[in-house]
Amino acid sequence: MKKKSVFFSILTFLFFVASVNCYAQEKYDVYFYGVITPPSQESQKNITLDLFSAQIRSFPEINFIDKRLSGFDVNYSKLTDKEADRIDSTSIFNLVPASQEHSDGSRSIILVSKIEKTEDEEWICNIYTKNLYTSKIDSVKKSFESYYKVLTDSKSLFNEILSVSADVKVNSNSSVKKTGSDQAMTTSMSIEGLSGTWAGEKGITKIVIMRSGRGFVIFNNGASMNISISVEDSKTLKITQAMPFNASFYPDIPRQKILEYSKKAKPIEWTFSLSGNGTLSGTKETLILDESSSVIPATINVSWNKIN
Secondary structure (H helix, E strand, C coil), X not given: CHHXXXXXXXXXXXXXXXXXXXXXXXXXXXEEEEEECCHHHHHHHHXXXXXXXXXXXXXXXXXXXXXXXXXXXXXXXXXXXXXXXXXXXXXHHHHCCCCCCCCCCCCEEEEEEEEEECCCCCXXXXXEEEECCCCXXXXXXXXXXXXXXXXXXXXXXXXXXXXXXXXXCCCCCCCCCCCHHHHCCCCCCCHHHHCEEEECCCCEEEEEECCCCEEEEEECCCCEEEEEEEEECCCEEEEEECCCCCHHHCCCCCHHHHHHCXXXXXXXXXXXXXXXXXXXXXXXXXXXXXCCCCEEEEEEEEEXXXXX
């Protein structure tokens, strides 16, 4: 009787170990090497990389491995125009440096992306994956009406490609639903807590704040501004323009007038505090037209509301 008890105890233990190992193997190692973008969007490159990285990391079934600094995009920049035009779902993986090390096994994939602009002024976002065990290549693509749409609406592509190449089953109801008390933010702030999409300011379509302390502002006229984000004393949010002057950042001022002021213009800066219920209220250091139609620095009151 004692031997039987010991036998069943061992059997139960082995079953438990096998179950744990099986569960542990469910995760995929995803090596993200980066994104190829047109030269015209080079200033948006870091924002694109950060946003895509965050979208991939959001899948609990994924073990994200950052390879953005490996030289993938540098290898692409060495290609001639003809060679670059011939890049497809197979040859794009030739740009991954051969010296890179990857884990063994069937649950390891490489993920890269390519964004290109068509003659019809549409933007095509391609996502490619390669299974390191089977060498199987999968790809998805989608067209967007503007580059900022690629940034804000591309997560569906990662849902699609990872469900195919990494057996990640996306559940649209998997996220934890926040209660009313959770949504009513306290006066204590963190960038992680504020990350998401915001809107509400005149002339601006949306603002995206990312956990990395970066983000971007999309204007109604289609212009896109990179921003840096910091929290001071847990109660004050500072958001600063993180790219060179652009006349499109001042849609209410005639272009010629604002260009004349370009050398004196300081980066636009927002200073916010939380006023509850997902609202940021504060001031914006910018440029306006005075009563004589002259461009002058000014501080105006603004507020943003969290929409996602």
